[in-house]
Amino acid sequence: MLDSAALRRIFDSLPRIRIALVGDLFLDKYLDLDSRLTEVSVETGLDAYQIAKIRCYPGAGGTVLNNLSALGIGKLHAISVIGDDGDGFELLRTLRERGIDGEGVIVREDRMTPTYTKPMLSQPTGPARELNRLDVKNRTPASHEQDRQVIARLDDISSRVDAVIVADQVTEQNQGVITDAVRDRLAELARQHPNVTFFADSRSHLGLFRNILAKPNRSEMLSALGLSADVRESSAAGALEEVRRLAGELSRQIGGPVYATIGPDGILYADGQSAQHIPGIRVEGPIDIVGAGDSTTAGIVSALAAGATPAQAAHLGCLVASITIQQIGVTGTASPAQVIERFRESQP
Numbered sequence: 241m242l243d244s245a246a247l248r249r250i251f252d253s254l255p256r257i258r259i260a261l262v263g264d265l266f267l268d269k270y271l272d273l274d275s276r277l278t279e280v281s282v283e284t285g286l287d288a289y290q291i292a293k294i295r296c297y298p299g300a301g302g303t304v305l306n307n308l309s310a311l312g313i314g315k316l317h318a319i320s321v322i323g324d325d326g327d328g329f330e331l332l333r334t335l336r337e338r339g340i341d342g343e344g345v346i347v348r349e350d351r352m353t354p355t356y357t358k359p360m361l362s363q364p365t366g367p368a369r370e371l372n373r374l375d376v377k378n379r380t381p382a383s384h385e386q387d388r389q390v391i392a393r394l395d396d397i398s399s400r401v402d403a404v405i406v407a408d409q410v411t412e413q414n415q416g417v418i419t420d421a422v423r424d425r426l427a428e429l430a431r432q433h434p435n436v437t438f439f440a441d442s443r444s445h446l447g448l449f450r451n452i453l454a455k456p457n458r459s460e461m462l463s464a465l466g467l468s469a470d471v472r473e474s475s476a477a478g479a480l481e482e483v484r485r486l487a488g489e490l491s492r493q494i495g496g497p498v499y500a501t502i503g504p505d506g507i508l509y510a511d512g513q514s515a516q517h518i519p520g521i522r523v524e525g526p527i528d529i530v531g532a533g534d535s536t537t538a539g540i541v542s543a544l545a546a547g548a549t550p551a552q553a554a555h556l557g558c559l560v561a562s563i564t565i566q567q568i569g570v571t572g573t574a575s576p577a578q579v580i581e582r583f584r585e586s587q588p
Contacts, residue, residue, distance in 0.1 A: 519558075
């Protein structure tokens, strides 16, 4: 498992690490609404909320990049597809602000920039209340030309990085960046570059990947294996054994190790032959689990790229997530100093 010396070695190595992320980048756009300024529309009689501030962040795969940057990765590359629109301009700006190389981001006139717009209405007391979210997503299949462009950038970068993270956010098949053609090429590249860590996080299509490490939760494993999600185990021991079985089956199916996340209980690592449970890091007080999976991914891949064992990488993923879930109302990140302090706190 992870000890203080190994943790220091990992963090000392991270400034020399290069990681590419390929997949869906969204713009997370927060509209801070000041309830004291609300007007009534003359035309409709409805409340007209007044925007006091607009905050933009890279979301979806961008959340993983945020966490990698905060951990101190030396060079980050983004490969994605966005629209030739204002939201795309803002998304590229947020990447530049974080020192992320966006040369691999393809701007196309036939696509929109995926955007989650989140109106946040201030309250007289307490935190702002999120109103109905407004989503912009592409609703048509990606073109063959888009696939060609993405694959060309993948081919160019794969031999020059220590890890490639796949962010497959879009549920509808072939409507995001990670299409069938891109997925097939990733399987080939993973065979060609055995010293590069290829790591996938996919909401709906994990069972289609091959030759790649994966980080699913229980429902994603069931979906990938074509199983029903209706039945749950009645005991904690039974639930862990179920995850162990599912992770082993999925690892054999995709031809790569699996880091199965199990919420506060941590991670079950399986490589098709054996399995190991890495306990979670318990925290007290209110938590916000938005982005927890992305921060876990960042911790795992950073550690693997730095030469850590699978169990050490899982432990680091749990440490990072334990910090980000305590950052309420934002998609949090964790610095090396925070991780080291949390590691010390978690020791018996």
